[in-house]
Amino acid sequence: MDVQFYGANCVVVNYKGTRVVIDDTLDELGAKSVLKPGDLALYSGPHGASKVEVKLVVDRPGEYEMGDVSVHGVAAQAHIDEKGTKAVTMFKVTAGDVNLLFTGNIYPNISEAQLEDIGKVDVLFVPVGGNGYTLDPIGALKVIKEVEPKMVVPLHYADPALNFPMPQQDLEVAVKELSMEVSQTVPKLKFKVGDFAEGMHLVVLEKAN
Template sequence: MELQYFGANCLRVATKKAQIVIDDNLDKLGLTSITKPTDITLHTFAGQRAKGSRFVADMPGEYEISGAVIHGIAAQSHMNEKGKQGAVIYTISADDIKIAVLGHINPELTEEQLEQIGVVDIAVIPVGNSGYTLDAIGALKLIKQIEPKVVIPTHYADKAIHYEVPQVELAEAIKGLAMEPSETIVKYKPKTLELTDSTRLVILERQ
């Protein structure tokens, strides 16, 4: 498995048999869409579908495709009223690794949601704040509830990205998380033997 970051909340997860693209709304933010016709695309928020992929998911459900098991879990959006479900959490299981993609959600997860998420190796969490998405405090709440082995932050300030609402700088978000990055890399290739019980912060440079 290999993970690459393309800005905002967009990542590409490459497994042995599949190419999975998450939250590709890059063309709306001043960048270029990365989605290809052979990709599987997942969207944590309705209304941001990228065109041209072979499989699209933007709602809760269970999917098994090209060796990847994908579980979409209904969640309350960060901006929605309590009890109103407008977002989707995804878990992706492939190549003996499990990823949770959390999106712009309320950080107070229910027991049912936590049970559906289960044991996670990698959590992808937005940290941009400014009322648009999670701040460091909200991100920490999720980390403590899910207890992933690796945290990858997304959706922070970037001069190349035209966010609707300005996002905080990554350095400020990291300070709020009270975690030191274990590494800053272009591509992350998780190995099961290297995943320990203590949570590590991995920074992926935007492609």
């Protein structure tokens, strides 16, 4: 499995010929979409119509499979929604016994029932840009402590190439507020279940070209 980051909350997972694209709303932010025909497109929140004929679009809770990849969507409260509403979806993507969780722009309060539904998480992809638009580092840290992953990858921080509705924090500032040391910075994540070291590690995934 390999994983690449394209800015905002957009991440692409490749596994045994299956390509899963999470939260590609890049064209709404002034950049080019990375979707390709045949992709499995996951959207944690509101999104526009795709200009590419993907194989499947998933934007709600439920169980889904494509190739050797399984997806479990869990309803959650959006960061800007009122308490009790569940307008967004967290996605757990499982490939080769590695469990990835993409929170999207959730409110930082995952319930015990949601945690039980999600189950084991190896890698947590969580936004940190804040400013009322998505999780800030304090909210992200709360989610990290709730989920207890083996690896944390920060998403959705300041990017001069993207036109966010609200300014986002710089990655360096967000990492400092997380009070976690970056264990490594990589252009692409490649791993299998046995690759995870003891403890919890913060890994910065460089933006792909």
